Amino acid sequence: MSEDVAAAWADLPTPERLPVRTMLEEFETVNVLAPLVRCSKLPFRHLVSLYETHVTHTPMILAEEFSRSQQARVSDLTTSADERGVFWMEPRRRPPRVSDTDALDALAALRLADRDPDDGDDPRPPSYPAPTPVRVTKTLHAPRVTSRLPPSPTPPSPDARLVRGALVAQMASPNGASLADAAELLAPHVDGLDINCGCPQRWAYAEGIGCALLRRPELVADMVRCVHGRMGWDWPVSIKIRVDPDLRRTEQLVRTALAAGVSHVTVHGRTRHQASTEPVSLDKLAFAVECVRGEVPTVANGDLWDLADAQRMRAQCGVHGVMAARGLLANPALFAGYDRTPVHAVENFVNLGVDYGFIFSLFHRHLAYMLESHFVKPEKTYFNALSSSVQVVEYLQTRGLDFGARRKVPMWDARRGYSLF
Numbered sequence: 001m002s003e004d005v006a007a008a009w010a011d012l013p014t015p016e017r018l019p020v021r022t023m024l025e026e027f028e029t030v031n032v033l034a035p036l037v038r039c040s041k042l043p044f045r046h047l048v049s050l051y052e053t054h055v056t057h058t059p060m061i062l063a064e065e066f067s068r069s070q071q072a073r074v075s076d077l078t079t080s081a082d083e084r085g086v087f088w089m090e091p092r093r094r095p096p097r098v099s100d101t102d103a104l105d106a107l108a109a110l111r112l113a114d115r116d117p118d119d120g121d122d123p124r125p126p127s128y129p130a131p132t133p134v135r136v137t138k139t140l141h142a143p144r145v146t147s148r149l150p151p152s153p154t155p156p157s158p159d160a161r162l163v164r165g166a167l168v169a170q171m172a173s174p175n176g177a178s179l180a181d182a183a184e185l186l187a188p189h190v191d192g193l194d195i196n197c198g199c200p201q202r203w204a205y206a207e208g209i210g211c212a213l214l215r216r217p218e219l220v221a222d223m224v225r226c227v228h229g230r231m232g233w234d235w236p237v238s239i240k241i242r243v244d245p246d247l248r249r250t251e252q253l254v255r256t257a258l259a260a261g262v263s264h265v266t267v268h269g270r271t272r273h274q275a276s277t278e279p280v281s282l283d284k285l286a287f288a289v290e291c292v293r294g295e296v297p298t299v300a301n302g303d304l305w306d307l308a309d310a311q312r313m314r315a316q317c318g319v320h321g322v323m324a325a326r327g328l329l330a331n332p333a334l335f336a337g338y339d340r341t342p343v344h345a346v347e348n349f350v351n352l353g354v355d356y357g358f359i360f361s362l363f364h365r366h367l368a369y370m371l372e373s374h375f376v377k378p379e380k381t382y383f384n385a386l387s388s389s390v391q392v393v394e395y396l397q398t399r400g401l402d403f404g405a406r407r408k409v410p411m412w413d414a415r416r417g418y419s420l421f
């Protein structure tokens with residue numbers, strides 16, 4: 001390494017540690033990994049943070065179990081000081097807005113449809129309570145030692161700021177008390193809590209969590225207040241919702257949650273009854289975003305498979321950030337502009353999986369998702385039948401992946417930032 005390059009790395013400023021809300025407000029592009037049951041665990045979160053994913057989520061955690069049982073805590077939340085990435089982020093130049101003209105027309109049509117005077121069953125209260133102002137602190141907790149570095153020592157522009165990524169715990173709860181208990185336990189390890197208002201599974205609905213909350217805005221507001229009551233008004237609590245077939249319900253939910261002080265709102269543009277095979281509705285998503293009226297930042301989710309989809313979402317929905325789920329499972333380097341999983345992402349994942357420890361079934365499943373676009377059918381069949389990490393690693397080596405080589409590179413090589421040495 002030349003002396004100039006070494007000096008550039010030595011002169012890096014300390015990365016800023018910002019609440020997710022501030023990141024969304026202040027930076028042009030904020031990319032988010034969705035909460036994914038069984039999948040968005042530590043090795044995968046660390047992996048996507050190597051590739052321009054600024055905010056990650058834990059899988060949905062059941063608040064009641066988490067606060068009651070040590071066993072649940074151990075199995076549900078593992079984190080490391082190094083899992084969050086360090087990024088150069090470009091300041092936002094203008095507030096997000098819907099810029100696509102067709103999308104503006106569609107939004108206007110939805111607004112009219114939503115206010116049909118003949119529809120007597122209007123679930124909106126006559127007036128919404130005034131929003132509670134939320135004070136946002138700049139620094140969440142004392143810095144912990146991390147060895148992570150940004151992809152390059154040089155900022156992409158003179159205005160770019162060096163920022164540490166954020167980790168949000170997603171919780172599911174049918175009541176505020178369990179959520180507040182869980183938040184207290186989680187707080188030292190995460191940068192905020194997100195309330196799951198979108199899990200469509202029948203068991204979850206029966207338990208009064210996930211989608212069951214979509215039509216219970218007062219309960220959602222009560223949960224937000226309970227967490228704030230315990231953690232303080234500046235502790236970040238967000239919600240992730242699905243759109244309701246009756247958009248007035250979406251409006252009511254969003255407005256009530258805002259009045260209770262949510263820090264940001266993520267909207268998945270499908271309804272409770274829509275399978276992920278059905279296309280997401282960007283119009284309905286834009287409607288939900290409009291309900292927020294810019295009071296807090298918004299994140300759009302659904303069918304984001306490449307950077308063009310991300311751009312379309314921003315232009316059609318006017319959101320501050322975008323979230324991917326299946327797109328990142330298929331290609332963890334999506335937000336860094338790769339059109340399919342690059343070989344170094346597979347190598348990084350294997351090394352992370354081995355270092356952190358990952359149960360075989362999950363390790364295997366992640367690799368199957370990531371490599372799907374690389375395999376022809378007989379290879380998929382062969383790969384899926386492998387039954388141990390050793391077999392998987394050996395098979396990948398026969399395909400030319402050199403895990404040893406990746407581990408020998410210095411941590412500032414390429415855009416990785418990951419090294420245990």
Ligand SMILES: Cc1cc2nc3c(=O)[nH]c(=O)nc-3n(C[C@H](O)[C@H](O)[C@H](O)COP(=O)(O)O)c2cc1C
Pocket residue numbers: 034035036037038039058059060170196197198199240268276301302303304323324325326327
């Ligand atoms: C395997 C899997 C697990 C998921 N787990 C969660 C979860 O824990 N919490 C949640 O809010 N949504 C969960 N979802 C939904 C995603 O977060 C996301 O909203 C949905 O997949 C739509 O995004 P996509 O079209 O980018 O996949 C899950 C989805 C998948 C495929």
